[in-house]
Amino acid sequence: MGVQTEVVSATEKRSTLIARLHEVQEREGYLPAVEIAAIAKEMGMSAAQVMGVATFYNHFRLRPPGKHSIKVCDGTACHVKGSNKLLDRIEAELNIQPGESTEDGMFTLHVVACLGACSMAPAMVIDDDVHGRVSPRQLKRILNSYRRRQ
Amino acid sequence: MSDNKQIIFYVGSGTCGLAAGAQAVWDTLLEEVKRRGLNAVAKKVGCMGLCEREPMVDVRLPGSVRVSFGNVDVKGLRRILDSYVENGVIPGELLLGTALGEPDYEAVVEPEPNGQAKLVKVPNMMELPFMSKQCRRVLANCGRIDPESIEEYIAAGGYDALRKAIGQTPQWVVDEVTRSGLRGRGGAGFPTGRKWSTALEQEDTQKYIICNADEGDPGAFMDRGLLEGDPHRVLEGIVIGGYAIGANKGYMYVRAEYPLAIERIEKALEQMRAKRLLGENILGSGFNFDIEIKMGAGAFVCGEETALMASIEGGRGVPRPKPPFPAVKGLWGHPTIINNVETFANVPDIIAKGAEWFASVGTEKSKGTKVFSLTGKVRNSGLIEVPMGITLQEIIFDLGGGIVDNGTFKAAQIGGPSGGCLPAALLSTSIDYDSLIQAGAMMGSGGLVVMDNHTCMVEVARYFLSFTKTESCGRCTPCREGTTRLYELLERVLTPQRVVDAEIERIPAELRSLMGARRHIEAEEFIGEIYELAGVIKDTAACQLGATTPNPILSTLRHFESEYRAHLMDQICPAGACKQFLTYTIDASLCQGCGLCKAECPSNAISGEKKEVHVIDQELCSHCGNCVDACAFGAISGLSVKMELVG
Amino acid sequence: MAVTNTAALAANGQIKSRKLVNITVDGHEYQVGADQTLLEGLREAGIKVPTLCNWQGLHPAGACRVCVVELEGARTLVASCTQPIVDGMVVRTQTPRVRLARKINLELQLANHPEDCFYCQRNNNCELQTLAAEYGVERRYRGKRKQALNDVTSYALMRDPEKCILCQRCVTTCADVQAVACITPLKRGFDTTIGVAFGEGIGDSECVNCGQCTKVCPTGALVERDDLAKVYTALADPTKYVVAQIAPAVRVSLAQEFGMSPGADFTGKLVAGLKLVGFTKVFDTNYAADLTIMEEAAELVGRVKNNGPFPLVTSCCPAWIKFAEQYYPDHLENLSSCKSPQMMMGAVLHSEYAKKTEATRDGTFVVSMMPCTAKKWEMNKVSEGDVDVVLTTRELVRMLKREQINLAELEPVSFDPVFGASTWAPAIFGVSGGVAEAAIRTAYQMVTGEELPVPDFTPVRGLEGVKTTVVDVNGVQLRSAVISGLQNVRDFFAQGGWEDYHFIEVMACPGGCINGGGQPYSEHWPLRRLMESLYGIDKNMSWRRSHENPEIVDLYEQYLGAPNSEKAHHLLHRSYVDRSMDYLPQ
Ligand SMILES: Cc1cc2nc3c(=O)[nH]c(=O)nc-3n(C[C@H](O)[C@H](O)[C@H](O)COP(=O)(O)O)c2cc1C
Ligand code: SF4
Ligand code: SF4
Ligand code: SF4
Ligand code: SF4
Ligand code: SF4
Ligand code: SF4
Ligand code: SF4
Ligand code: SF4
Ligand code: FES
Numbered sequence A: 001m002g003v004q005t006e007v008v009s010a011t012e013k014r015s016t017l018i019a020r021l022h023e024v025q026e027r028e029g030y031l032p033a034v035e036i037a038a039i040a041k042e043m044g045m046s047a048a049q050v051m052g053v054a055t056f057y058n059h060f061r062l063r064p065p066g067k068h069s070i071k072v073c074d075g076t077a078c079h080v081k082g083s084n085k086l087l088d089r090i091e092a093e094l095n096i097q098p099g100e101s102t103e104d105g106m107f108t109l110h111v112v113a114c115l116g117a118c119s120m121a122p123a124m125v126i127d128d129d130v131h132g133r134v135s136p137r138q139l140k141r142i143l144n145s146y147r148r149r150q
Numbered sequence B: 001m002s003d004n005k006q007i008i009f010y011v012g013s014g015t016c017g018l019a020a021g022a023q024a025v026w027d028t029l030l031e032e033v034k035r036r037g038l039n040a041v042a043k044k045v046g047c048m049g050l051c052e053r054e055p056m057v058d059v060r061l062p063g064s065v066r067v068s069f070g071n072v073d074v075k076g077l078r079r080i081l082d083s084y085v086e087n088g089v090i091p092g093e094l095l096l097g098t099a100l101g102e103p104d105y106e107a108v109v110e111p112e113p114n115g116q117a118k119l120v121k122v123p124n125m126m127e128l129p130f131m132s133k134q135c136r137r138v139l140a141n142c143g144r145i146d147p148e149s150i151e152e153y154i155a156a157g158g159y160d161a162l163r164k165a166i167g168q169t170p171q172w173v174v175d176e177v178t179r180s181g182l183r184g185r186g187g188a189g190f191p192t193g194r195k196w197s198t199a200l201e202q203e204d205t206q207k208y209i210i211c212n213a214d215e216g217d218p219g220a221f222m223d224r225g226l227l228e229g230d231p232h233r234v235l236e237g238i239v240i241g242g243y244a245i246g247a248n249k250g251y252m253y254v255r256a257e258y259p260l261a262i263e264r265i266e267k268a269l270e271q272m273r274a275k276r277l278l279g280e281n282i283l284g285s286g287f288n289f290d291i292e293i294k295m296g297a298g299a300f301v302c303g304e305e306t307a308l309m310a311s312i313e314g315g316r317g318v319p320r321p322k323p324p325f326p327a328v329k330g331l332w333g334h335p336t337i338i339n340n341v342e343t344f345a346n347v348p349d350i351i352a353k354g355a356e357w358f359a360s361v362g363t364e365k366s367k368g369t370k371v372f373s374l375t376g377k378v379r380n381s382g383l384i385e386v387p388m389g390i391t392l393q394e395i396i397f398d399l400g401g402g403i404v405d406n407g408t409f410k411a412a413q414i415g416g417p418s419g420g421c422l423p424a425a426l427l428s429t430s431i432d433y434d435s436l437i438q439a440g441a442m443m444g445s446g447g448l449v450v451m452d453n454h455t456c457m458v459e460v461a462r463y464f465l466s467f468t469k470t471e472s473c474g475r476c477t478p479c480r481e482g483t484t485r486l487y488e489l490l491e492r493v494l495t496p497q498r499v500v501d502a503e504i505e506r507i508p509a510e511l512r513s514l515m516g517a518r519r520h521i522e523a524e525e526f527i528g529e530i531y532e533l534a535g536v537i538k539d540t541a542a543c544q545l546g547a548t549t550p551n552p553i554l555s556t557l558r559h560f561e562s563e564y565r566a567h568l569m570d571q572i573c574p575a576g577a578c579k580q581f582l583t584y585t586i587d588a589s590l591c592q593g594c595g596l597c598k599a600e601c602p603s604n605a606i607s608g609e610k611k612e613v614h615v616i617d618q619e620l621c622s623h624c625g626n627c628v629d630a631c632a633f634g635a636i637s638g639l640s641v642k643m644e645l646v647g
Numbered sequence C: 001m002a003v004t005n006t007a008a009l010a011a012n013g014q015i016k017s018r019k020l021v022n023i024t025v026d027g028h029e030y031q032v033g034a035d036q037t038l039l040e041g042l043r044e045a046g047i048k049v050p051t052l053c054n055w056q057g058l059h060p061a062g063a064c065r066v067c068v069v070e071l072e073g074a075r076t077l078v079a080s081c082t083q084p085i086v087d088g089m090v091v092r093t094q095t096p097r098v099r100l101a102r103k104i105n106l107e108l109q110l111a112n113h114p115e116d117c118f119y120c121q122r123n124n125n126c127e128l129q130t131l132a133a134e135y136g137v138e139r140r141y142r143g144k145r146k147q148a149l150n151d152v153t154s155y156a157l158m159r160d161p162e163k164c165i166l167c168q169r170c171v172t173t174c175a176d177v178q179a180v181a182c183i184t185p186l187k188r189g190f191d192t193t194i195g196v197a198f199g200e201g202i203g204d205s206e207c208v209n210c211g212q213c214t215k216v217c218p219t220g221a222l223v224e225r226d227d228l229a230k231v232y233t234a235l236a237d238p239t240k241y242v243v244a245q246i247a248p249a250v251r252v253s254l255a256q257e258f259g260m261s262p263g264a265d266f267t268g269k270l271v272a273g274l275k276l277v278g279f280t281k282v283f284d285t286n287y288a289a290d291l292t293i294m295e296e297a298a299e300l301v302g303r304v305k306n307n308g309p310f311p312l313v314t315s316c317c318p319a320w321i322k323f324a325e326q327y328y329p330d331h332l333e334n335l336s337s338c339k340s341p342q343m344m345m346g347a348v349l350h351s352e353y354a355k356k357t358e359a360t361r362d363g364t365f366v367v368s369m370m371p372c373t374a375k376k377w378e379m380n381k382v383s384e385g386d387v388d389v390v391l392t393t394r395e396l397v398r399m400l401k402r403e404q405i406n407l408a409e410l411e412p413v414s415f416d417p418v419f420g421a422s423t424w425a426p427a428i429f430g431v432s433g434g435v436a437e438a439a440i441r442t443a444y445q446m447v448t449g450e451e452l453p454v455p456d457f458t459p460v461r462g463l464e465g466v467k468t469t470v471v472d473v474n475g476v477q478l479r480s481a482v483i484s485g486l487q488n489v490r491d492f493f494a495q496g497g498w499e500d501y502h503f504i505e506v507m508a509c510p511g512g513c514i515n516g517g518g519q520p521y522s523e524h525w526p527l528r529r530l531m532e533s534l535y536g537i538d539k540n541m542s543w544r545r546s547h548e549n550p551e552i553v554d555l556y557e558q559y560l561g562a563p564n565s566e567k568a569h570h571l572l573h574r575s576y577v578d579r580s581m582d583y584l585p586q
């Protein structure tokens, strides 16, 4: 029957939840279950509620990602300029579906809606690099450059 | 600031520029400046909007005007350095003109058409077709000033408006905004002054103001451009808004996919605090106000204002019932105003230059300008700011330079996934809130995607639906379940009901026409079903995301119903875009027997010996289209073959 | 946001909003209360509006969209459950547009729902099924359907996510009413599911098994674990001596299930019915409740003598116990060490009772008829063989109907005596405050040797979430509190000052066991009627204090000696464990 003296108001604390999740994911690459439990405690929420928030947003991952993250844009502009072809190629090349990681743990593939580089469509972002006007043919070269980078 | 002996380089470093390789240009520039021992400074600037010509670099030689270059890759940069910087000769193929706001100027440009280098007049960039019909107000500073320098913003007249506003009463500020006729740029076009006035009337000591920078509309990047290129303009607008409604706290809700914008805002906020433009007792007026950045995490629905508030509060981005409206009961139950980035960016000018100045451009009910991101199958894609009332025709053909690859215009999708498609017949539609609604689309936040004759409109509708379907928050039945079913109905339109030639042969002729008739009736029923379901979703969805989800279908049905029928009845895709409807064949007269297509075919549908003509087995072909790309001789094509059942 | 039970329960009585508004519905004018939703107003006016996600007293989700109506001036239909009522509203509830919208929204729900009615616990008692029939659904949208495994991890509940219509009632109940929030919506859009944070299912979570969520679920997605098969197996086993015990709340909750007016006392009829089913003996759990009171009152008197530790907190509600073990592990010493009445009863039946009858210890098979799902968990995780099966009121009704027994038609029969004469014991334990009242009566007597001067101890009666009282016991100001609903419990302890109480009764279910998680389904559960019925039974008893119960007197005299004796401790008391880390990931 613990009486917790609240320093910061509960609502204020809760409003930092998404920022906290970003922070953990930035550090760990994903949201480990122990961290979710710890954040829940800190926020005065149930772990399930934190999980509910974490799984609502596209950005958060519950499993460790590959070394490099590939985000292929399927926004309108990219779609019209053939992003599905690009995606098909990546899927074939890496043998994974969106949301999955390659067996060697090198790449994780995501499909996102609009990277904000629409005029360079089709666009994709690998790690923090934006690649614009990617033709399926260039793809191998680009991927290899990351493979070499390790 | 630099002394006048220095060369100044400006490198366009928006996301778009970076995607085009601006980082490599920047790195090379720093190296070269050092290597060549130039007395120079380099600045990163935001987006000039001319994405098609990225990466862009401006150069101001000492005592000269600022000249803009486009398509500057690393090689191009070296050429600029060799030719212009070292010798004063402008490389003509890279030249865009003198930079925005600069005078014309005489210089040696080469190569000249007649091969002789001589002094010619270099016109201002504004004279480029892409620029000439624009009216750059909120974008005025973008690509011109260093977005990371508050001094440059102030030198361009920044924060005068805030000073002026604080000298007046909040009611005066609200009235001025009301008089200007400014309507929200985030989509619905609600009069901003009216919204602020409601919030001002609320008696609550705690009020909030939120800038909606979630920009989730796929294919739109106006807000990103503004925030990366001129963050102070937006922030000044927010502070003025906060003062006007009596808020002491502002939030900037930015999507996580915009790291550069976030970085720029963070820097700008620090600079503002240092200059007492933010924090306690702003400019000595007794007005306290601060702004906090809240990052989104990838959910389109969080652009909806009540979902956005739920997200700020740390919850799932699930919209809440309205009423109560945020202006009455918003964040944590307190009066809250939410406006779009561009809406706020319009505010400083309205205050500084007056409501009349603002209203001098635009139509009767839609004042001012609107920023669009013009993309798709248009020659000049990019960020444009046009006066309200301009026609679609002018945007696409004058600014946009028409359709790429000699295609023909088919439709423009305006208003994003909640908007609609406008066909060629509606090209003369005036770009203003009410005309667009009347035409069956909506202004939206500024996404404008151009489609050509190779775009399948059913596929476009399916695309938008697949987007909204995955972005549904999942709270209410019509949106969560209904959009999935609607999507599946569209998928069925897009799935060929194939009868192989051999089978058709076997069907007696009279039965064939019967089958055709049945397909006809089914198609009618089918379209009726789509209308009915779309209607109920619109009528019962709990928020605007769900309620507008059927719009792309309804508007494509309205203008392109024949394309739906063609898929359903004739089993063809008139645009030739849906690969699954195409029949892939090899032209024997062109085939060289190289075998490349065979190697690329995932279905082992292609056979043929080396150096002999290859053939495609139609029963095995999975319609992937790989072989078309693979063949270097153009021997393979995919054609829409109408299924002749009727008659 | 937090919907207090007090409000929820007050709503159960008569709402009389003082301010009134005029609305026009389907062409007729009505005057209804202001400050409520349009749905509430329409219902007040006697107009039927279908709902799947709204639930009286819970924060509305606005999710199902079958409550939509036409509102003049609105572009689209509006959901009446989230629409505030406004004076002068003109509403249409039965137009073709409204009917079509409701029908299609139901069809959309069904499109993502298994066609499993025959095999479903809720068959013939399902809100979705009923509305589907009423609205004449016809079209089957074919397409993708959510697929998920049944969640069988819990001893108390079963979940079939495929039947879930995402109405959120369970989520809101678990979070706002019970302050546990172990189930929550996960993911979004079409993929949204209700789930727990870690592990396979509810059994791996902090769920306290109160079952409040099952009471509000409109479908078969979230139900009590059905243990009827075990009972039938035992009944068919000649080596088993199958006996039943009946909790107080059960007996007043059956009448409406058999077409009688709610709240009627069906005690005797139920005993008769269970005999027909084949139970050898049928006992009254109140017997054990009296035992509990004896033990608990003795504990209280002991603590008064030794000056603490205070407060002494009741332990008869297993949902509350798990809650305490999870969230207040530092204060387990405050919990009374008494087993819950059903466990005490089982312990006595398996030991002293078995000795004196033809049954053997192992042959005795005790089936508890409880309003409660948490008792299922308790039986499995804590009771160590005291009880063999726990059935909820709902399962009990299913069993009786399966046996074609109509309780309404049966002649009442008395309970079987545990020892001595056949008796009827007080029944007030079924309602929040009942344990406290009984314990105070007995403790008062133990300390002063006199009866508590007031026979009806009204300060602890009623349906409020928190009730407090002070009694002068020989100069000691005995302060006690009665709390029900776990959100109220959390608030009470968070607010501080709880250390000043001597005795606290906690019941997890708002209003106590008569509102238990295993009780029959009803949005308008007649709590007040049931409560009054229980107090009515109490009033008519020949004795009203546990220490006067002749059977109890008998048991102590013959077997246990005195309350809190070593023997009593061995049989009737238990210990607690810290569960605060049990559900955390490693
Ligand atoms: C699904 C959905 C997404 C939205 N996304 C955005 C957005 O990304 N940016 C924005 O400014 N407004 C967006 N809106 C509109 C906002 O809800 C809101 O109307 C707007 O921010 C108000 O600002 P304004 O009056 O300045 O336009 C969205 C609305 C909906 C329904
Ligand atoms: S319409 Fe869609 S996004 Fe809006 S509340 Fe309903 S499910 Fe959520
Ligand atoms: S379209 Fe694809 S499957 Fe068909 S022949 Fe060409 S490569 Fe093979
Ligand atoms: S790739 Fe072209 S040329 Fe080569 S075999 Fe195929 S069809 Fe013939
Ligand atoms: S939940 Fe209702 S509709 Fe669904 S299977 Fe069970 S009885 Fe049928
Ligand atoms: S109602 Fe229909 S489906 Fe159900 S059992 Fe009867 S005939 Fe069969
Ligand atoms: S039984 Fe109680 S604690 Fe468990 S999920 Fe249901 S409401 Fe929550
Ligand atoms: S489990 Fe039941 S109460 Fe919970 S959301 Fe699903 S249908 Fe509603
Ligand atoms: S209050 Fe009663 S019914 Fe509810 S969990 Fe506790 S013991 Fe069970
Ligand atoms: S649509 Fe691909 S970057 Fe915008």
Ligand code: FES
Residues within 6 Å of the ligand: A119, B014, B015, B016, B017, B046, B047, B048, B049, B050, B051, B052, B054, B221, B225, B382, B383
């Ligand atoms: S040039 Fe910046 S958005 Fe394209």
Ligand code: FES
Residues within 6 Å of the ligand: C050, C051, C052, C053, C054, C061, C062, C063, C064, C065, C066, C067, C068, C079, C080, C081, C082
């Ligand atoms: S009852 Fe109103 S939306 Fe479900």
